[in-house]
Amino acid sequence: MSLFGKRQVRAEDDALLMGRGRFIDDIRLPGMLHVAIVRSAAARAKIRVNVEAARASDDVVAVITAGDLPASARVLPDCHPNPALPDPREPPVLADGEVRYVGEPICAVVARDRYLAEDGADLVEVEYETMPAIIDIEAALTAASPLVHTDVPLNRAAQIKLATGNTDQAFGAAHHIVRDRLTIQRGAGQAMETRGIVANWDRYQQKMVVWNVSQVPYVHRAAIAKALKLDEISVQVLNGDVGGGFGYKGLTYTEDLLIPVIAQMLEQPIKWIEDRAEHLIASYHERTQIHELEMALDANGRILGVRGRFLHDNGAYVPWGPVVPLLTAVNIPGPYKVPNFTVECDIVYTNTVPVAPVRGAGRPQACYVMERLLDAAGREMNIDAADLRRLNLIPPDDYPYELGFISRDGTRRTYDSGNVPALLERALDLVDYTERRQLQAKAPADGPMVGIGIACCVEDTGLGPYEEVGMSIEADGSVTVRMGTPSQGQGQRTAFAQIAADAFDIPFDKVRVVAGNTEEVRYSIGTFASRAGVVTGSAVHQAAQQMKDRALGFAAALLQTKTDALMFRDGAVVLADDTSRGVTLSEIVETSLGESGAPLALREFGPGMSVTGSFSPATNTFATGCHVAVVEVDLQTCKVNIIKYAAVEDFGNLANPLITDGQVLGGIALGIGNTFFEKVEYDEDGQILTGTFMDYLMATTMDMPRVDIDYVATPSPLNPLGMKGAGQGGTIPVPAVLSAAIDDAVRREGFRLRHAPFSESDLFQLLAESGPPLTKGAK
Amino acid sequence: MGAPKQILHVDLVVNGTAYSRDVEARRTLADFLRDDLNLTGTHLGCEHGACGACTVIVDGQPNRACLVLAVQADGSEIQTVEGLAAGEQLNPVQEAFKKHHALQCGFCTPGFLMAASALLQTNSDPTELEVREYLSGNICRCTGYQFIIDAVLSAAHKMREPGTSD
Ligand code: FES
Numbered sequence: 041m042s043l044f045g046k047r048q049v050r051a052e053d054d055a056l057l058m059g060r061g062r063f064i065d066d067i068r069l070p071g072m073l074h075v076a077i078v079r080s081a082a083a084r085a086k087i088r089v090n091v092e093a094a095r096a097s098d099d100v101v102a103v104i105t106a107g108d109l110p111a112s113a114r115v116l117p118d119c120h121p122n123p124a125l126p127d128p129r130e131p132p133v134l135a136d137g138e139v140r141y142v143g144e145p146i147c148a149v150v151a152r153d154r155y156l157a158e159d160g161a162d163l164v165e166v167e168y169e170t171m172p173a174i175i176d177i178e179a180a181l182t183a184a185s186p187l188v189h190t191d192v193p194l195n196r197a198a199q200i201k202l203a204t205g206n207t208d209q210a211f212g213a214a215h216h217i218v219r220d221r222l223t224i225q226r227g228a229g230q231a232m233e234t235r236g237i238v239a240n241w242d243r244y245q246q247k248m249v250v251w252n253v254s255q256v257p258y259v260h261r262a263a264i265a266k267a268l269k270l271d272e273i274s275v276q277v278l279n280g281d282v283g284g285g286f287g288y289k290g291l292t293y294t295e296d297l298l299i300p301v302i303a304q305m306l307e308q309p310i311k312w313i314e315d316r317a318e319h320l321i322a323s324y325h326e327r328t329q330i331h332e333l334e335m336a337l338d339a340n341g342r343i344l345g346v347r348g349r350f351l352h353d354n355g356a357y358v359p360w361g362p363v364v365p366l367l368t369a370v371n372i373p374g375p376y377k378v379p380n381f382t383v384e385c386d387i388v389y390t391n392t393v394p395v396a397p398v399r400g401a402g403r404p405q406a407c408y409v410m411e412r413l414l415d416a417a418g419r420e421m422n423i424d425a426a427d428l429r430r431l432n433l434i435p436p437d438d439y440p441y442e443l444g445f446i447s448r449d450g451t452r453r454t455y456d457s458g459n460v461p462a463l464l465e466r467a468l469d470l471v472d473y474t475e476r477r478q479l480q481a482k483a484p485a486d487g488p489m490v491g492i493g494i495a496c497c498v499e500d501t502g503l504g505p506y507e508e509v510g511m512s513i514e515a516d517g518s519v520t521v522r523m524g525t526p527s528q529g530q531g532q533r534t535a536f537a538q539i540a541a542d543a544f545d546i547p548f549d550k551v552r553v554v555a556g557n558t559e560e561v562r563y564s565i566g567t568f569a570s571r572a573g574v575v576t577g578s579a580v581h582q583a584a585q586q587m588k589d590r591a592l593g594f595a596a597a598l599l600q601t602k603t604d605a606l607m608f609r610d611g612a613v614v615l616a617d618d619t620s621r622g623v624t625l626s627e628i629v630e631t632s633l634g635e636s637g638a639p640l641a642l643r644e645f646g647p648g649m650s651v652t653g654s655f656s657p658a659t660n661t662f663a664t665g666c667h668v669a670v671v672e673v674d675l676q677t678c679k680v681n682i683i684k685y686a687a688v689e690d691f692g693n694l695a696n697p698l699i700t701d702g703q704v705l706g707g708i709a710l711g712i713g714n715t716f717f718e719k720v721e722y723d724e725d726g727q728i729l730t731g732t733f734m735d736y737l738m739a740t741t742m743d744m745p746r747v748d749i750d751y752v753a754t755p756s757p758l759n760p761l762g763m764k765g766a767g768q769g770g771t772i773p774v775p776a777v778l779s780a781a782i783d784d785a786v787r788r789e790g791f792r793l794r795h796a797p798f799s800e801s802d803l804f805q806l807l808a809e810s811g812p813p814l815t816k817g818a819k
Numbered sequence: 820m821g822a823p824k825q826i827l828h829v830d831l832v833v834n835g836t837a838y839s840r841d842v843e844a845r846r847t848l849a850d851f852l853r854d855d856l857n858l859t860g861t862h863l864g865c866e867h868g869a870c871g872a873c874t875v876i877v878d879g880q881p882n883r884a885c886l887v888l889a890v891q892a893d894g895s896e897i898q899t900v901e902g903l904a905a906g907e908q909l910n911p912v913q914e915a916f917k918k919h920h921a922l923q924c925g926f927c928t929p930g931f932l933m934a935a936s937a938l939l940q941t942n943s944d945p946t947e948l949e950v951r952e953y954l955s956g957n958i959c960r961c962t963g964y965q966f967i968i969d970a971v972l973s974a975a976h977k978m979r980e981p982g983t984s985d
Pocket residue numbers: 862863864865866867868869870871872873874883884885886
């Protein structure tokens with residue numbers, strides 16, 4: 041009975057469906073106090089803070105300003121050092137005399153409940169001496185620009201350069217060159233659960249216990265320990281149910297230190313729940329980049345090289361080194377053969393919310409620019425979009441495929457396995473590509489404008505360095521699996537239970553998966569970069585192998601046979617040639633523990649059925665995908681109707697396709713938001729214009745097409761289960777696919793989408809600029 | 820500090836249980852349910868009426884508990900997500916959500932369940948478009964909605980023809 045690969049319904053669901061989840065805001069501790077945070081109303085200003093009136097209020101327990109913080113907790117440490125950004129400017133935990141973006145925390149007001157804390161926050165007076173804000177990244181890089189950090193010239197945080205081959209020579213030999221300026225605007229994570237923290241100083245154990253919504257509790261543990269000058273083992277980080285992560289919960293924020301510090305100062309439990317207004321203005325954003333790139337091709341349409349430059353808007357501080365622009369840079373070639381490649385990036389400070397990975401993390405930008413260039417080449421050279429990709433995709437026999445430069449993890453970037461041409465053909469079939477093209481050719485000029493878009497992408501997943509898994513067999517023969525990677529909705533309790541249940545041939549419900557507590561295993565990295573399924577999943581497999589060996593040893597001794605004469609069957613270890621004889625897992629547990637007071641029967645094995653396993657991948661494994669969309673554009677209303685959407689993914693072997701379907705669909709919904717709706721807007725003074733869900737729009741039931749999902753698996757050779765990560769593949773190609781489909785539908789010389797997101801009114805504007813108003817079109 | 824806080828008395832019925840409480844006039848129904856009655860299944864996603872996570876049924880109508888004050892609910896009968904299952908037995912809508920993988924993190928789920936229940940109460944045989952329109956005021960960041968829509972259609976079918984498989 042193999043559970044791996046089965047569409048198993050989830051172990052998580054019953055509690056969540058009955059309203060019995062335990063999310064951060066559901067935690068209540070006796071004597072718990074609540075925090076409201078006063079945030080900057082100005083993008084760039086010198087500030088003076090007067091907290092006297094707030095402190096004088098009977099309803100306010102305490103007001104904490106920058107000066108009240110211990111020296112070790114005044115500035116957020118660089119939690120992810122990276123040599124490409126050697127001297128990052130980290131945010132102060134509370135602004136100290138100067139603010140650099142709207143929403144920056146200035147002080148914390150503590151009261152008995154949140155209503156009173158907010159009343160108290162209203163009593164805090166902040167005087168702002170405002171200065172011109174630095175918002176536009178191109179202007180920021182000029183000598184005339186004021187500086188976000190006075191000691192960082194040109195506001196340039198760092199430069200990245202990546203090169204392979206001889207790009208200039210390739211361009212010299214080109215038959216055709218396309219170039220474009222392609223831009224993407226920032227959006228945000230917007231998990232339905234905002235951030236939140238509950239911290240409690242345990243005076244007896246001299247230990248800080250923190251509940252939060254972290255994707256990286258071990259990173260938070262280290263940062264909190266440093267701020268409080270405690271050993272790491274004196275800090276415990278717990279995560280209950282977490283209402284979505286999407287990257288931005290994988291970062292460390294000033295509040296992650298602030299709330300534990302206050303809890304220790306006041307020796308009372310402290311709760312802070314970010315409200316949506318705070319989230320919209322102050323949780324990390326991602327995506328703003330300006331790309332100026334060109335592609336050289338030979339007469340047949342084969343890519344000779346890609347070169348150019350892009351600017352990355354980093355916001356005011358650096359939460360995670362240069363990871364986003366680095367991911368864009370390394371992902372631009374995607375699944376295509378690009379023998380010559382040179383790209384440079386300037387990472388620019390601005391007076392905006394700091395930028396850090398949001399689901400997709402630099403890759404949607406990479407996929408967008410590459411596919412837009414290909415589409416431009418196809419149009420100019422009159423080559424069909426599918427043919428052009430067929431010509432340039434890395435053929436399956438060329439894997440493992442070396443790109444000629446270094447990856448995010450410092451290794452030589454090598455695609456371990458893949459077959460994107462097969463994904464492409466499958467996706468084309470799913471939308472009846474050939475027939476649609478024929479129909480399109482015959483379509484009357486006054487009929488509906490139908491277009492097809494294609495995009496292929498790669499995603500580096502299953503990032504190292506390791507994950508650890510503890511496993512034990514309980515008295516009743518059930519198995520407990522403990523891990524450090526918390527869940528934000530990915531169904532780990534289900535997928536990892538499937539892996540463990542298979543190992544012992546026990547039913548799914550005999551496995552319990554425990555995560556979300558830094559005391560379950562000693563070491564962990566976290567749930568991000570589509571890595572938990574691959575790395576933790578492999579560690580579960582590894583721990584299970586160790587446990588099986590141990591159980592076989594016991595069984596062989598008890599049955600007086602050799603281990604290779606045994607097998608696991610239905611919760612027991614049995615003789616392979618007489619399955620009616622064997623010992624159950626619970627008998628093995630009993631033997632392994634013996635009786636109190638008597639010597640152990642099998643002393644040489646040591647006590648108990650508990651092991652720790654781990655997995656350390658050699659490098660990333662690469663997931664790939666191909667999406668194809670068919671859209672109808674109404675030229676009157678500029679409404680885009682997605683008639684057909686096919687997503688074909690290679691996530692290697694799938695533990696649970698029901699869960700991966702969910703990942704793909706959710707990813708596409710974000711991608712659709714990134715295409716049409718999701719944009720954080722700043723005015724020139726750095727005021728954020730998208731401060732509510734009425735302004736920051738996301739895809740709803742009315743915007744999501746029905747998606748045809750299929751998988752083609754090339755198992756990864758880099759882990760024992762052949763898995764690849766599935767967390768972001770859905771998101772990455774969407775803006776590229778839909779932009780291509782709309783261009784194809786409109787088919788006008790002067791009309792070409794070069795910016796995402798774009799609204800219906802943007803489309804209207806672009807159509808108006810590109811030619812005479814069309815009166816014909818879809819009804 | 821500030822103005823004196825006005826305390827009022829409310830009597831209401833939640834999931835069949837009568838409650839009688841003093842409550843500050845400015846307290847929202849959502850905070851009242853969560854903090855005063857400890858019914859934390861109702862979630863707050865935006866607190867400005869735009870995400871639907873806090874949807875509860877007040878006197879038969881779906882309502883956003885973040886936009887209603889507790890005192891406005893005085894005398895009313897409320898259903899929250901905690902009232903859907905019969906003990907440990909999921910109701911057909913919950914069952915369909917599980918079967919169709921209509922939830923991931925589960926944070927938006929109580930709001931979707933309550934909205935879907937309200938829909939199925941007034942329309943036992945909705946079309947896919949009707950389901951989409953009815954749920955268009957609820958935001959889910961995880962699922963991409965497809966499986967939620969499938970779940971609601973399948974629950975409707977099950978409720979119309981119990982005993983059939985969908
Ligand atoms: S919390 Fe009430 S609608 Fe979002």
